Amino acid sequence: MFKTDIAFKTDINKGFLPFITAFMVFLASITFATALIGNNLANDWNTHMSNNITIQVLPDMKSKNPQKEIEERIKNITKILQQTPGIKSHYAMNLKETVELLKPWIGDFINNEIDIPLPRIITVETSNIIPVNMRALNDEIKNYSSLIKLETYETWMYEFKKTLSAVQTLLGIIIILILSTTAITISYATKSGLNINKKVINIMHMVGATNKYITNQFSRQMMKLSISGGIVGYMFSCFTIFLIKTFSKDLNDGIIANFQFSSYIYLYILIIPILAGIISKTSATLTIKKELKKMV
Amino acid sequence: MSKGSIDTTKPIISLQNVGLRYNGGPEVLKDINLEIKAGEFYFLTGASGAGKTSLLKLMHLAHRPSRGKVKIFGHDLDYMKPDEMATIRRKIGIVFQDYHLLDHLSVMDNISLPLRISGRNEKYIHKHVPELIEWVGLKNFINTKPKSLSGGQQQRVAIARAVINNPEILIADEPTGNVDEDMAKKLLFLFLELNKMGTTIIIATHSTNLIKQFRFPVLHLKDGYLTKE
Numbered sequence: 001m002f003k004t005d006i007a008f009k010t011d012i013n014k015g016f017l018p019f020i021t022a023f024m025v026f027l028a029s030i031t032f033a034t035a036l037i038g039n040n041l042a043n044d045w046n047t048h049m050s051n052n053i054t055i056q057v058l059p060d061m062k063s064k065n066p067q068k069e070i071e072e073r074i075k076n077i078t079k080i081l082q083q084t085p086g087i088k089s090h091y092a093m094n095l096k097e098t099v100e101l102l103k104p105w106i107g108d109f110i111n112n113e114i115d116i117p118l119p120r121i122i123t124v125e126t127s128n129i130i131p132v133n134m135r136a137l138n139d140e141i142k143n144y145s146s147l148i149k150l151e152t153y154e155t156w157m158y159e160f161k162k163t164l165s166a167v168q169t170l171l172g173i174i175i176i177l178i179l180s181t182t183a184i185t186i187s188y189a190t191k192s193g194l195n196i197n198k199k200v201i202n203i204m205h206m207v208g209a210t211n212k213y214i215t216n217q218f219s220r221q222m223m224k225l226s227i228s229g230g231i232v233g234y235m236f237s238c239f240t241i242f243l244i245k246t247f248s249k250d251l252n253d254g255i256i257a258n259f260q261f262s263s264y265i266y267l268y269i270l271i272i273p274i275l276a277g278i279i280s281k282t283s284a285t286l287t288i289k290k291e292l293k294k295m296v
Numbered sequence: 297m298s299k300g301s302i303d304t305t306k307p308i309i310s311l312q313n314v315g316l317r318y319n320g321g322p323e324v325l326k327d328i329n330l331e332i333k334a335g336e337f338y339f340l341t342g343a344s345g346a347g348k349t350s351l352l353k354l355m356h357l358a359h360r361p362s363r364g365k366v367k368i369f370g371h372d373l374d375y376m377k378p379d380e381m382a383t384i385r386r387k388i389g390i391v392f393q394d395y396h397l398l399d400h401l402s403v404m405d406n407i408s409l410p411l412r413i414s415g416r417n418e419k420y421i422h423k424h425v426p427e428l429i430e431w432v433g434l435k436n437f438i439n440t441k442p443k444s445l446s447g448g449q450q451q452r453v454a455i456a457r458a459v460i461n462n463p464e465i466l467i468a469d470e471p472t473g474n475v476d477e478d479m480a481k482k483l484l485f486l487f488l489e490l491n492k493m494g495t496t497i498i499i500a501t502h503s504t505n506l507i508k509q510f511r512f513p514v515l516h517l518k519d520g521y522l523t524k525e
Contacts, residue, residue, distance in 0.1 A: 005398065005409060203396045206358060207457070208386030209413045210379050293378075 004217050005204060006197050017189050017222070018229030024182040025233025025276050026240075028175050029269040033241050035171040036265055042164050049153040051088075053124040053132075058147040059117030066117035067095070073145060074120060080140055081124060086132035090124040175272075182226075182276055183283040190222055190287040201295060211292040219285040226280035230273030238266050306370065307331035308465065308496060309355055314364035316350055324350050326520040328364070332498065334464070337491045339507050340500040342517030348500040349393060351517065352467050355498065356388045357381055369464075386414055389463030389495075391471045395454040397442040403429060403453050404438050410461040428456050431486075433479070447474040455483055465496045472503060484510060 057073050059066035074092045081090045093101070098118050126132045138150050194201065201214055309332040316325040324347045332338065342348050353359045354366055357373060366373040368384050376384070389410075397406050407429060408421045429438055432452040434445075442450050451474045458466060466487065472480035484506060491497050498515075501507065507514060514525040 005401065005405070005412065200398055200400075203398060204409070204413065205382070206356065206385065206390060206392075206396070207410045207413060208382050208384075208388075210382040212379075213382075213413055 004221060005209075006200055006214075006217050006221070017186070017225040018232065020185050020189075021182060021226040021229030021276055021280065022233035022236070024178050024185075025230045025273050026236045028178040028276070029234060029237035029272045030240060031171050031174050031178070032269050032272055033237065033265055035168045035175075036268055038164050038168060038171075040262075042161055045160070046157055049157060051126050051128065052153065053126060053134075054151045055122040055124060055141070056149040056151060057120045057122065058149070059119060060147055061117060063117075070117070070120055073148060074122065076144060077122060077141065077148060080137075080144065081122075084132065084137055084140075086127045086130040088125045088127045090122055092122045093120060095120070179275065179279055183279050186222060186226065186280045186283040187287045190218065190284045191291060193218065193222075194288065194291050198295075201292070205295070211289065214292060215285055215288045218288045219281050222284035223277055223281040227273065227277045230276045233276075234270065234273045237269060237272075241265060241269075306333065307367075308334045308369050309498075310365070310367040311354065311361075312365040312367075314354065314361045314366060316347075316354065316359065317362045323362070324520055325354070325361075325517075325522075328522050330515070330522060332496060334496055335491070335494050337487075337497045337510075337512040338499070339510075339512055339514045340498055340517065341502070341507070341514055342500075346517040347520050348517055349469055351522070352390075352469050352498065352500055355465075356390045356467050357385060386410065386461065387464040389458035389461065389466040391451075391454050391458045391466075391468035393469040393473070393500075395442070395450045397450055397453055397457075399442055402439045402441060403434055403445070406442065406453055407456045407460055409457060414461055425460065428460055432456050432483075448476070448479065451475055452479070452483070455486070459486065459490060463495060466490060466498070468497075468499045470500055470502065472501065472506065477505075480506065481509075 055077060057070055057077065059070055063069050078090065078092060081087050095118070098120055101121075102118065134150075134152060141148050141150050204214055309330065311328045311330045314325060314328040315323050317323045328351065340348050340351065350359065354361060355368070357366075357368065357376075360366075360373060369387065371380065371384060398409070401409070404425055408425050411421050411425070426435075426438065429435060432455065434449060434452060434456075437445060437449065442453060445453065451471065455468070455471055458468065468487070471487075472483055475483065480503070487495075487497050487499065488510070516523045516525055
């Protein structure tokens with residue numbers, strides 16, 4: 001504990017400042033955590049999807065035996081894939097699996113025996129080490145048959161990343177706004193603190209205190225108050241993230257299967273109260289220096 | 297507490313053709329010319345409202361003159377930077393008429409203030425301050441806040457604060473106004489001891505008894521003009 005000559009105990013800032021800092025740190029931490037979760041999600045999807053290709057084998061509606069022809073095409077495509085460098089594995093869904101997959105849309109009435117020409121899917125996993133020449137593979141498939149389509153997730157991921165990047169920029173702006181508001185609030189709180197302690201400061205000047213001495217006492221106090229508020233805000237945000245994490249476990253199926261975040265997020269958002277402390281000290285110091293110049 | 301070798305030939309307080317007015321009002325101090333050398337002892341007298349407090353405020357740099365020059369320790373107030381002003385103020389002990397104690401601090405912390413500001417460590421403070429507190433008769437009030445003290449006790453705290461840092465100049469505005477005669481004499485003897493060790497002393501007082509008893513030169517203010525007796 002540092003010894004202080006200024007009457008902080010009677011200062012209204014003592015209650016107000018930690019509260020407002022706690023609130024600001026909470027908002028900024030949650031915003032920052034959202035940006036981090038978005039980033040993790042994009043990275044997970046990117047890693048997962050960039051190694052996956054889907055090949056759609058369509059039926060020829062004019063054919064007398066489309067099902068048989070599809071099986072023939074799948075066999076040939078499989079051969080092409082086996083000869084393509086960088087293909088790690090591939091799996092052609094059989095008719096039964098395709099029927100199961102389409103049941104939610106088509107209904108229960110179809111079965112394996114019904115001769116409805118259904119498209120078939122081949123899922124392909126590519127190697128992380130050997131890159132696949134997608135253009136060459138696509139050309140080869142097109143040359144073989146116009147009823148076979150190769151689909152990568154690049155376009156979808158590109159759009160997703162573009163949107164995510166815009167959202168993250170927006171979140172970044174929100175964090176800057178929150179921290180700027182904190183700095184302005186600290187500045188006004190400091191001014192009010194200086195006004196409350198005007199008589200004390202005047203006496204301190206009279207007995208030889210330098211502006212630096214008074215500034216140090218004030219800014220240390222402001223930093224102490226904002227750090228205590230920052231810790232409370234941080235703890236609340238950790239608790240909120242923990243709750244979100246706990247309740248989101250039920251959502252871990254389907255499209256948001258990757259909606260998981262590591263415990264490191266609690267460490268990452270620790271930067272927010274630290275940043276708030278630095279901003280508070282800087283803002284308080286600048287304000288005090290400016291105000292004291294007027295008082296001397 | 298010795299001040300070492302003191303140059304008693306050069307003035308440490310110098311006021312040349314000084315005039316002072318507040319907010320464009322009439323001059324409260326007029327054509328003040330004064331030179332005080334190191335180690336001198338002066339009483340400052342004058343009727344209420346004659347400008348004694350204003351003159352003392354000029355001497356400890358609480359006000360700037362409306363005209364004329366003020367030099368303390370040879371430093372011209374017109375060219376003084378804030379940090380230089382603070383350094384000079386640390387060499388001046390000041391006893392304010394209304395004490396100017398910090399209400400939220402104890403007697404101990406009020407008296408320690410100039411030492412803390414000068415960068416003295418807590419060990420030094422806890423060795424020297426209680427001694428002085430005992431000397432001014434406030435041993436039992438060491439942790440008391442000023443508001444719980446009588447006027448005379450507050451005055452003694454203010455005096456202790458002014459002398460704790462062994463100042464080169466001691467400026468006191470009615471320092472014995474609220475204490476009994478015995479304590480007044482005791483405090484005057486303290487000032488006398490300080491003066492013997494080289495501290496320059498200027499005391500504003502109404503007490504003719506003290507002036508007669510101690511027989512130091514008197515600066516007299518009347519209608520804003522200063523005369524030396």
